[in-house]
Amino acid sequence: xDKKQPVPSVEVSKAARAALERRGVTLRDIGExxxxxxxxxxxxxxxxxxxxxxxxxxRKREMQYALLVGIELDELAEKNLLSQPLQQIIETDxxxxxxxxxIALGAVLTYGSVGVTTYGHLDKHKVGIINQLDTKTNEGxxxxxxxxxxxxxxxxxxxxAHRIRDxxxxxxxxxxxxxx
Amino acid sequence: xDKKQPVPSVEVSKAARAALERRGVTLRDIGExxxxxxxxxxxxxxxxxxxxxxxxxxRKREMQYALLVGIELDELAEKNLLSQPLQQIIETDxxxxxxxxxIALGAVLTYGSVGVTTYGHLDKHKVGIINQLDTKTNEGxxxxxxxxxxxxxxxxxxxxAHRIRDxxxxxxxxxxxxxx
Amino acid sequence: xDKKQPVPSVEVSKAARAALERRGVTLRDIGExxxxxxxxxxxxxxxxxxxxxxxxxxRKREMQYALLVGIELDELAEKNLLSQPLQQIIETDxxxxxxxxxIALGAVLTYGSVGVTTYGHLDKHKVGIINQLDTKTNEGxxxxxxxxxxxxxxxxxxxxAHRIRDxxxxxxxxxxxxxx
Amino acid sequence: xDKKQPVPSVEVSKAARAALERRGVTLRDIGExxxxxxxxxxxxxxxxxxxxxxxxxxRKREMQYALLVGIELDELAEKNLLSQPLQQIIETDxxxxxxxxxIALGAVLTYGSVGVTTYGHLDKHKVGIINQLDTKTNEGxxxxxxxxxxxxxxxxxxxxAHRIRDxxxxxxxxxxxxxx
Numbered sequence: 001x002d003k004k005q006p007v008p009s010v011e012v013s014k015a016a017r018a019a020l021e022r023r024g025v026t027l028r029d030i031g032e033x034x035x036x037x038x039x040x041x042x043x044x045x046x047x048x049x050x051x052x053x054x055x056x057x058x059r060k061r062e063m064q065y066a067l068l069v070g071i072e073l074d075e076l077a078e079k080n081l082l083s084q085p086l087q088q089i090i091e092t093d094x095x096x097x098x099x100x101x102x103i104a105l106g107a108v109l110t111y112g113s114v115g116v117t118t119y120g121h122l123d124k125h126k127v128g129i130i131n132q133l134d135t136k137t138n139e140g141x142x143x144x145x146x147x148x149x150x151x152x153x154x155x156x157x158x159x160x161a162h163r164i165r166d167x168x169x170x171x172x173x174x175x176x177x178x179x180x
Numbered sequence: 181x182d183k184k185q186p187v188p189s190v191e192v193s194k195a196a197r198a199a200l201e202r203r204g205v206t207l208r209d210i211g212e213x214x215x216x217x218x219x220x221x222x223x224x225x226x227x228x229x230x231x232x233x234x235x236x237x238x239r240k241r242e243m244q245y246a247l248l249v250g251i252e253l254d255e256l257a258e259k260n261l262l263s264q265p266l267q268q269i270i271e272t273d274x275x276x277x278x279x280x281x282x283i284a285l286g287a288v289l290t291y292g293s294v295g296v297t298t299y300g301h302l303d304k305h306k307v308g309i310i311n312q313l314d315t316k317t318n319e320g321x322x323x324x325x326x327x328x329x330x331x332x333x334x335x336x337x338x339x340x341a342h343r344i345r346d347x348x349x350x351x352x353x354x355x356x357x358x359x360x
Numbered sequence: 361x362d363k364k365q366p367v368p369s370v371e372v373s374k375a376a377r378a379a380l381e382r383r384g385v386t387l388r389d390i391g392e393x394x395x396x397x398x399x400x401x402x403x404x405x406x407x408x409x410x411x412x413x414x415x416x417x418x419r420k421r422e423m424q425y426a427l428l429v430g431i432e433l434d435e436l437a438e439k440n441l442l443s444q445p446l447q448q449i450i451e452t453d454x455x456x457x458x459x460x461x462x463i464a465l466g467a468v469l470t471y472g473s474v475g476v477t478t479y480g481h482l483d484k485h486k487v488g489i490i491n492q493l494d495t496k497t498n499e500g501x502x503x504x505x506x507x508x509x510x511x512x513x514x515x516x517x518x519x520x521a522h523r524i525r526d527x528x529x530x531x532x533x534x535x536x537x538x539x540x
Numbered sequence: 541x542d543k544k545q546p547v548p549s550v551e552v553s554k555a556a557r558a559a560l561e562r563r564g565v566t567l568r569d570i571g572e573x574x575x576x577x578x579x580x581x582x583x584x585x586x587x588x589x590x591x592x593x594x595x596x597x598x599r600k601r602e603m604q605y606a607l608l609v610g611i612e613l614d615e616l617a618e619k620n621l622l623s624q625p626l627q628q629i630i631e632t633d634x635x636x637x638x639x640x641x642x643i644a645l646g647a648v649l650t651y652g653s654v655g656v657t658t659y660g661h662l663d664k665h666k667v668g669i670i671n672q673l674d675t676k677t678n679e680g681x682x683x684x685x686x687x688x689x690x691x692x693x694x695x696x697x698x699x700x701a702h703r704i705r706d707x708x709x710x711x712x713x714x715x716x717x718x719x720x
Contacts, residue, residue: 006634007625008529015625061522062472062638068626069639073609081621085547085555086608094546096345098602099609101293102646103639109469112422113281120300162421165276169368186454187445188709195445241702242458242652248446249459253429261441265367265375266428274366278422279429279463286462289649292602342601349548456705461653473641480660525636 009061016064019071023145029129030054033153034160036127037118042164044174052180053156053163057111063152066107070100070144077141093135093143100144104151108158115158122150189241196244199251203325209309210234213333214340216307217298222344224354232360233336233343237291243332246287250280250324257321273315273323280324284331288338295338302330369421376424379431383505389489390414393513394520396487397478402524404534412540413516413523417471423512426467430460430504437501453495453503460504464511468518475518482510549601556604559611563685569669570594573693574700576667577658582704584714592720593696593703597651603692606647610640610684617681633675633683640684644691648698655698662690 020026031051039045057063076082077090089097101123108115123146126134130149133142163180167173174180200206211231219225237243256262257270269277281303288295303326306314310329313322343360347353354360380386391411399405417423436442437450449457461483468475483506486494490509493502523540527533534540560566571591579585597603616622617630629637641663648655663686666674670689673682703720707713714720 005628006632007628009526010529011625012629061636065629065637065639066642068629069613072622072626073613075623076616082612083615085551086612088545088547089552089605089608092546096292096294096341096601097605098293098646099605099643101296102606103642105293105296106469106473106638106642106646109466110472112276112470113278113285113466114276116281116285116296117300117303120297120302121304122300123297124301161276166369169370185448186452187448189706190709191445192449241456245449245457245459246462248449249433252442252446253433255443256436262432263435265371266432268365268367269372269425269428272366276421277425278466279425282426282463282466283459286458286466286649286653289646290652292650293646346549349550456652456654456701458653461656465653465656472636473638473645474636476641476645476656477660477663480657480662481664482660483657484661521636 012061012064012068013059016067017058019067020058023071023074023133023142025129025133025145025149027051027054027058030149030152030156033122033128033130033149034156037122037153037157038160042160042174044176044178045160045164046176048176049160049174049178049180050156053160054152056159057152057155060107060110060155062110063107063155066103066151067148070103070148074141074144077143090143091135091141093141097143100147103144104147107148107151108154111155111158112162114161115154118157119150119154122153123147127153192241192244192248193239196247197238199247200238203251203254203313203322205309205313205325205329207231207234207238210329210332210336213302213308213310213329214336217302217333217337218340222340222354224356224358225340225344226356228356229340229354229358229360230336233340234332236339237332237335240287240290240335242290243287243335246283246331247328250283250328254321254324257323270323271315271321273321277323280327283324284327287328287331288334291335291338292342294341295334298337299330299334302333303327307333372421372424372428373419376427377418379427380418383431383434383493383502385489385493385505385509387411387414387418390509390512390516393482393488393490393509394516397482397513397517398520402520402534404536404538405520405524406536408536409520409534409538409540410516413520414512416519417512417515420467420470420515422470423467423515426463426511427508430463430508434501434504437503450503451495451501453501457503460507463504464507467508467511468514471515471518472522474521475514478517479510479514482513483507487513552601552604552608553599556607557598559607560598563611563614563673563682565669565673565685565689567591567594567598570689570692570696573662573668573670573689574696577662577693577697578700582700582714584716584718585700585704586716588716589700589714589718589720590696593700594692596699597692597695600647600650600695602650603647603695606643606691607688610643610688614681614684617683630683631675631681633681637683640687643684644687647688647691648694651695651698652702654701655694658697659690659694662693663687667693 034050133146214230313326394410493506574590673686
């Protein structure tokens, strides 16, 4: 690979999805969070709609880059390869750190500020897979990943809300099997 | 008042506090939300510490300006003085609007990104006075105010978390009557 | 108009474009700023590509809502209809105000953080129509509008940069008459 | 060092300043950028006032954490220790990356949104030391550092603007040797 060339988008995309998978997070896991957050507001919403929205969010460059950076830092911390004191800050999931929230928030905001509420809720209540990832209660370092999964779920929720509104205004009722 | 002169900070500050009061929100109301969010993490925390933190947050220019703009828009909407369709958008607290969240978020971020979680949680769960302000379930228009009260509470929580950490590191244990 | 119904998206969109036009800003004016910012980086870029990108940005709900709020506040200030001290703060385009930047920034960030640089540059150097709008040197109040026009131009620049990269990676060379 | 304890603030602070120094950036270098940006607006402003403002900004936890993360990633990229494709993305200072801008912007926003303009300007025009750090034209990898230096300078400029306004309103005229 010639180092001076920009990385093709298709490689960035593949690498971001591979990183998620390697860390044990499936699109279905995140789709389940989205469904949990949105089903009461949207009659006819299925898990498949939610997984599809997660897939769409993962096609965005901003989200892919955020995942690559965050997961790299988690993995380097697991292997004890960061310099001190950053190694310890990330390993202990320091509550006042904030760079994890900043990176996640940047990715959420590409879907508008209405996703921030969902992101904040997920970051606090650690729904579904986010709870299993919590560095403080489990094995491994997931200081960035839990925030990033929350960001993907919040972005997908925001995308769904916008799309479903557009459909409603066109007189289309959401139903199973429909592409949102 | 000469229109070409900048408004003195003391007038901005007074006007922002007066606007909150006029809309029926006291520093104690917001302090109670902060206490509710923080007491489990901080032994020795009292309601007075929380009210003091709210007071400190209200001394920040960014927060004062955000309050002046948001409350003005709520009040103009109540008086039916906005042009259409903005009048209707604010009056109905349109879910996809987002400018209310943007302004509130801007003020939260002056206390760092760790406050975003608290803000998102409050915006979703509408703790305390925020619930009473919710435009969709009550009289009056509070489309901006409920987000702004959440922002003040989140900023005050973040301020407390930073200050209490500093005290702990200096070997000081939080107690009643102590200035944080 | 039934006040309790949400405003249809098509009305929000029309109102936002009408507001821009009423304030003397055309898509071509903003397109010219985008062209000025981007032509050195993109061989084959024409003014039409830039106007098309501006048009796409104006189809986004976040941008439409930001325009409606900002222009409303500018117009209310021109008519002396805001309460004090907000009237004077907006009328004098107070340098430390920041709510104008916050609203504009929220809209830029929906195109990712790479647009922030362009936004900051435009806000400082007041290229093209932005200079003519500057409240401090001209008639009328444009405290929000100049920031919003900068936000639209920055968002359109960011959109173009992403799209042109995608085309390049597919082996397509940008040329006149091509849809970006 | 016990890995399960939070890192004391004093260590975080020392590490952030040491990282800047190791990368060849002095407080004076950043102070000079601040002076360049602010002297025309503030009569009596000296380079010492600007260096003092930079020092104050570096006492903020958000800025320290941002520096630790960004410089770590630059240094890992220099040593070729990141996994692909992140290694190449950071090494080539990919224009659409954006995580560098996101982290820098998060730190700027703790001083309010008025700093965003200065940050954007610096990121585009690469004043002073920022130009020497530009990864694309020089030795070494400074993909994050140039944005972080711009963020520190923008935050310090914003801090000065707020403080000087407060002094003016108290009838104090800025002069050499005075603490801002």
